[in-house]
Amino acid sequence: EPIPTEKGDDKACRKTKVAVLGAGMAGITAAKRLSDTGIHDFVIVENNDRIGGRVWAHEFGKDNTSSSRDTYTVELGANWIHGDRNNDSCVSNPIWEMAEDSSLRTHLSDYSNTTVFDSSVKLSDEENYRWYSEFSKAFGKTKEDAEGNPMMLAIEWAHIDWELAQSAVNSSRLFSTVSFKSTEDYFSRRNHFVLGPSRYASLIEKQAATFLEHETAGSITDSRLVLQHRVYEINATSPSSVIIRTKSARKKSCIEAEQVIVTFSIGVLQHMIEGNEALTFIPELPSWKTKAINAVDMGTYTKIFMQWRHGDVFWPDTQFILHASPRQGYYPMFQNLDIEGFHPGSGILFATVTGEESLRVDRQSDERTKREILQVLHTMFPNKHIPEPEHFFYPRWSTYDWVYGSYSNVPTGVSLFTRQNLRANVGRVWFAGEHTSINWFGFLHGAYYEGADIGYRVAIRLQGGNRKVGKDMTYYEGPVEGVAPPEEWFEGNGVAFALFGERT
Ligand SMILES: Cc1cc2nc3c(=O)[nH]c(=O)nc-3n(C[C@H](O)[C@H](O)[C@H](O)COP(=O)(O)OP(=O)(O)OC[C@H]3O[C@@H](n4cnc5c(N)ncnc54)[C@H](O)[C@@H]3O)c2cc1C
Structure with missing residues (x-):
């Protein structure tokens, strides 16, 4: 003391x-x-x-699949180890080295394992690929190329806002290049998602x-x-x-x-x-x-956790679900934890928002945010029955006085x-x-x-x-x-x- x-x-x-x-x-x-x-x-x-x-675990929902645990451990803050080891230079991410020395459970994120929704239309792999190519051509030209095109906006969000927690117009091209180069090229492009109950903070x-x-x-x-x-x-x-x-x-x-x-x-x-x-x-x-x-x-990055009964799961069994909204950043990404390698049987899906959208949800009630997400999900899955989630939680990062x-x-x-x-x-x-x-x-x-x-x-x-x-x-x-x-x-x-x- x-x-x-x-x-x-x-x-x-x-x-x-x-x-x-x-x-x-x-x-x-x-x-x-x-x-x-x-x-x-x-x-x-x-x-x-x-x-x-900012490495902070939270006990969420109800674990019906395990006799020893009542809840699931989810990470409210840092969740991935970005880059493990560069096979050519043998340089390792120090966090990866710590994880290898411990019993931390991780699962490799596979970004090709994504279902893409343009409003309620689920895109085929070919259509998805075509959009990525279109985006790559437009990327770096003018912002107008992407403006008003929900697919372009969603792909831009997934490339930039998702990582930088702010929009492309707010981000230095030079320093974001430095950041991506330093992690992806220096270590590797492999991102390992940390799973509870071992907790990242351990x-x-x-x-x-x-x-x-x-x-x-x-x-x-x-x-x-x-x-x-x-x-x-x-x-x-x-x-x-x-x-x-x-x-x-x-x-x-x-x-x-x-x-x-x-x-x-x-x-x-x-x-x-x-x-x-x-x-x-x-x-x-x-x-x-x-x-x-x-x-x-x-920047602000918010994960909004939702749990349904496993039997009520209505979403596809891919790791990621990208949703193209005409309003950029409006609940663009969902991550599925009810999948092999993560927490199968959990019924947990979480949405991610960043930047201005994070600040907006930080200021509104849980109920309001839940309504907005349910509306988006109803648009994406018009023919599915979507009940209320049984558990719902998100941290409000911009309001915590120890981090803001x-x-x-x-x-x-x-x-x-x-x-x-x-x-x-x-x-x-x-x-x-x-x-x-x-x-x-x-x-x-x-x-x-x-x-x-x-x-x-x-x-x-x-x-x-x-x-x-x-x-x-x-x-x-x-x-x-x-x-x-x-x-x-x-x-x-x-x-x-x-x-x-x-x-x-
Ligand atoms: C939602 C979210 C997602 C993220 N995702 C990832 C990811 O997937 N991968 C990744 O690599 N990184 C990720 N990060 C970033 C990562 O968490 C941070 O870069 C890292 O944890 C920062 O560590 P730090 O020691 O610099 O700061 P902090 O962890 O903020 O440590 C500073 C400490 O100072 C304390 N403090 C503040 N004010 C005071 C005061 N007045 N008096 C006493 N103590 C005080 C705080 O409580 C805190 O414990 C994420 C962060 C967030 C919030």
């Missing part, structure tokens, strides 16, 4: 070398890296009562248990992990330390640290800049930093220099998380790499010496717009490997 204190009584703060703020993938990986590099004096502070952050808990005292991986007893404490102030006015003020349900407390690693989402950081009282930096962050925080968007959205997306016009400013430390305050990753923003492996990088930098800084990695990170003042020339795409600007040629 941090030591309880009244505001101003800083002598009573719990003292530590490093305060790691947030116990998601980036925070736990940063702390592990500190520990692996010989720094054991740290405190991890987390708002929630659990490790994992991978992060297992990482934590390698360096924190624990009873079981899921039950950490180490006093260096402080759960259910919300950070509301980061005060870096002293030349020798930073004071972090936290509050729990019962009391206010503080921690005094030599270095701080902030792993809060871009949504949380943006709310702070807007003057939201929930989190304050003293003194205010410099303008190169606040501009970079505001330059990046927070799902994951970051880079809008058009943001430069590599602005993105480096998002990564760079401000004195004793360091930043890590999926949003700081140049190559893998949005992904769980992005959070992992950034946590590992910053944890290492801070450990080396604390150990002294003259190594470059422990020095302040590069940042840019003044105009930082425009496309960075190829020679700037190197590790000093956060680029993990040569994307556009080697540095000369």
